Amino acid sequence: MAPVDSFFELVQNRRSIYTLSKESTIPDSRVEEIVKEAIKWAPSTFNVQSTRAVVLLKGEHDKLWSIVKKHMDQVPLEEGQKNYMAGRIKGWNASYGTVMWFEDQDALHDLGEKHPMTKPLLTEWSDHSSGINQYIAWTALEAEGLGANLQHFNFHPGITAEVLSTFSLPESWKLKAQLVFGKPTGGPDGEKTFEPLEKRVIVKT
Template structure:
């Protein structure tokens, strides 16, 4: 599937209706993630991004963890809608977990003390660019995805379940799969209020 860059940007949307039907191979998913991790920009070329790709039952396990964690804190009378949302995510083919390695961030803070306050901000900016690259690339392959943030309440169990380093800070979760529903309309605020050009 071939698109030019801006067309792909326009077509990338949050897709919540997903199925487990395989659209592309697991190898292709890994290729997309590998390329995104290699080429996403990062401050000082820090390369602080860490990614975990969960497919099939491994992805289901993540959403089981999330569901049971939320069951403990969401009032019982409100839990049905929460569970429906989680079930939508677990209905997909996989989930990509985005982390930032805090050991890398802290090393840079110690090396370049005058920028110390900025490195966590730059780390998050880099992660956002990586997420966007992966999300847009998945869309080009015919996959739907959305971006979720159940961190930090699931962080400890995620690290324990997949034996991840304690320095990896979970930033976002991206469930993906074959789209089973189209995205809703997208309201766009006037660009005259958002973009200024001076010549």
Template sequence: MSLLQAIQSRRSTYRLTNKSPIPDTRIQEIVNFTVRHAPSAFNVQSARAVVLFREQHEKLWDVGLQVIQTEMPPAVRPVLETKVAGLRAAYGTVLWFEDGAALDALKDKNPAIQGLIPEWSAHSSGIHQFITWTALDNEGLGCNLQHYNFSTTFIENVHKLWNIPSSWKLQAQLVFGQPEGSGPEKEKEIQPVEGERVLVF
């Protein structure tokens, strides 16, 4: 599949099973490739990743369930608990971080632009997430991207459970697993591009 075809076919998939059509080593290869080759501002290479499989992945979403039950309003808990159960039922999660120590060193070298570095860091993290997501999808895995780092409790537990360096700042959680059933869960609605979202001069 060409790169553009892979990008076109990528979807958020939520009905996932705790199986994988490819070995764990191949998933690790994809994450390693992404971290090695995705771009970053001034080649700072601040992206960090932690890959959790099976029981370790389930442990993560047990923390997610705890967050929902203790931090979210009672009215929305049932819906969110069901969502977290679906995440937990998947095969694994890639935790994406940005290393604050590397970014601070870049700021020290470039004081005139240090205010822009957090934004560039976010851009680079998004590129890492998208490359891995598209590559895993191309290998037959379904994925969805989560941001439970809205919760301080979630962040603290992630650092504690897997002994993550304190300078690593959690950005997102890419959940993956073998899709349940075949075909996309729903067609993606695409708004008009020419003349509305893309201007050419």
């Protein structure tokens, strides 16, 4: 098997898994190692390395999802949506851990000062880079038998503010996403469907 085949095997193995338990398939130290490897090797604009991650386990994971629940309970939603959201939050809370992803705005600011031409695009590039970091960790955790799903409770200013204060994080860290993980109790929601590659990839020679 060519090395790229084993890479794509891991790529194909990564799916969004929502049925997760409060158990892990690997020691906490291995989760930490995986997140550190992802952060270390992921590419970033001018190698700025602005991605930050916080791994929440046990009571700390529970704390995050009670913050999300508290704020989401205040959001006016119709009955069906409210019940749906409550069920989803219960599921995230019942998972083993969460990796919270941030982008350090101070690091990006310094890069902008050093290379003024990059300033208008730094936010976009930092989002690209954050996604790459998240993807590596997501794929690696699932390669270790865990399931994971990616959430975005960064749209709510109350949640982002309380996350920073509860976990004593710097104000310059901008919350981007939450990767929830745990031992899978089921598979992905369904077969993955694909748009025709012919319309998505163009090769010109």
